[in-house]
Amino acid sequence: MQRLIKRGLMFGNLFHVDSPALVDRYNRALQHLTGKRTTETDFHIDISGYSPEVGDELGDHLYLNHAGVNRQFILLSMEQRTAPLLNAKFSTSRGILQQFIAENEAQLFALTARDAVAGELVNSVFDVSEPRRLFDLRRVKVEADTTAGTVRDAEKLGQMVERFRTEKDGWYDDVLIAQMIELAGKTGDVVRNPVKLRQMSFDQRNFWTAHFGGLYLFQDLDHPAVVAPSGKDHLGDLPIKYVFDADDRNQLAKFFEYNGLTETIVEARGINSAAILRQKMDFILIDAVADEGGDLTGATRADMRRLAREHAGKLPEEFHALGALVNWAENGGNWPRITSDHPAYFYTLRASDTKDAELVNMLLAELAPKDARQMFICHKELFYKTYARWPEAKKAYVADFLVAEYQVDKAGARAALFGHDAPMEPPAPRKPDPVSDLIARVGPWGAVRER
Template structure:
């Protein structure tokens, strides 16, 4: 069922190929050290963390680098991994933590990876999550990293030996002591010029999404903090000092977002083409209706906007209530009038909003996508797990439409989609041109 997505590069896209015998051997050495297993594959693809879908299939364990879900292990072979997505992410913060660790410690990683992979674990203060309350304990992530041959441990040992050698006058006569230092230096290099010690390994984890408990958003660094998840028990409004909100309640979510100033109307954004955005959303709604009609063309993605509307008008009674709300707002904007913004009890309300330009913009846009499922482009960009889950329930005609549209949408390839949806600002920047497996050494 998902083969079309994979073939079109819409699933497992931008993974990094591992095919040279050297890199496969390095991967295996790290994998054996981490989980006691090796792969027999001679080529495969990896994500940002070194996870490979092919290796997961071979081991019959799609969570082989993330067994408990909380502390994700990783294998770093190349700076190219910065371009790759993070698959099966249990926490929305894990990608930024791993990217920041790589960028913050580029010099050290380059020195370590000359001969072997760098491997490790993203460690929370808890290794198993049993209840939503446990998530409040996760305030930071520590990156523990090394190489299969323990080069960091040997470098630290060499550093202590050098300090003692300088401090004690009689050690220059100890041949065994000096021989140990020489052997260690031969393995770890000149640590006096190139210290093998990471500059930064601890990262804060403030607001985040986790797929624990069927999907949960924690916004604690807010004026009015809240935890949003499904199945919130009535009469249980707080966990500690944090309010709990039902993720399935549009009213609860709406009031939380408004109270904290996390969303703005698409019409208030000077950096956003609100009319074009809403026209596209209406097209998606029309296509969704036609996808279930026998008299509609088989290749919906080939229809232009006028064709879509002409066919859809035959089934006007089947249009979703969201269509009428969004169309009325668009019509007012096109006539130079102030559009009416409906409240959360009316369908289509969330289609007229976007995240405010704040640090948690991406997380808020992911939350909004939960309430704008008919916008397949925003769902794909902001909430891929929800997109893949929804895709499996669509008709074959809609699946074909979505794959064709996303595959041909040039906006997805040049950041215009991000500007259309979110205004100024693009996804995390790609790394600069590389020179060797870990790129050019950064200045400073």
């Protein structure tokens, strides 16, 4: 992992806490949330305030995320908003924190100038001891204040000011005036500069969780389902009809299709589909030949072709199928029939333009695990776990590629791979048909075991 850390591919873009003032604020917030303190004087934190160094010191890397639910957070600086979220247990958590920071930018900027802001992503579930409990996670509410209670005191002062203005004898209430003066010394002028954080809550219906081996819950769809790529037999009875794992390839393909969640790369508008497919082939090639022990540093396109020729006998079906697809796209070759049973099928897909595009691309990264680039971009938790098991040659090649081709322009790379052009005109309404009516009555996946 040191290679990834040194190249900024792991623990990159964390906020550096290295001044006595920031350390003191962090400790006040940590004491406020958990009753713990750190003796570290130089450490790094993610968007939620979690620090790998502090986690090592405390012997608990979930010290701000007990039991993996209701994640707590510590904000020391607005710079944290661009930091990653480490040890993520839910795919929605970083986005929620980013939206909370964006919606309260001015207030948080003022508050963090003097104190740390401590808070929690709150829902009604305090443990997920069994998979069924995940279905109780419907909304997440953000609660936050400074460690000194500035927001709470400002709200109280605001109420006092209103009493002072509206009550008949407010001008003569010496006790009320004294209390207002005392609170104003803590909060400042709340009339001219209101200190208030916007109360925010977020729906959490479609999400990924790291619990139970990694699950994708798609509840807010026309045809809902749970996807457990690593296996579903341990999940027990769930309050949803359809549960799939990575072996249910045909059902997964239909699930994507009926919900309009995916599109084929070659049919997507505004991207260089052949270049994307060719790069996927390179990763599949490297996966197949890396254990040979050769040096793959700085491998060129000619080197990749040479490797493909030399190792043609051991290249998997995915490589040859994507090659045929590239040949069709560039040279007008025969259209290759790649069905959902084929190992290359999920390599040919990407998320369509829906609100769940990031979640779908995350799932596709699990279903097409040899595409190291997509896994790194869309599912870092899985990437780091998988990377640790790779041969050294593959580790070096992938790290070099990500530094050269992704780190230099992250936004551009994401747009080129997963972006969507605006449609030229709205699609025509779909006419009802007997097949759609049948799907609506009995479900789209046929004889699948109910749960």
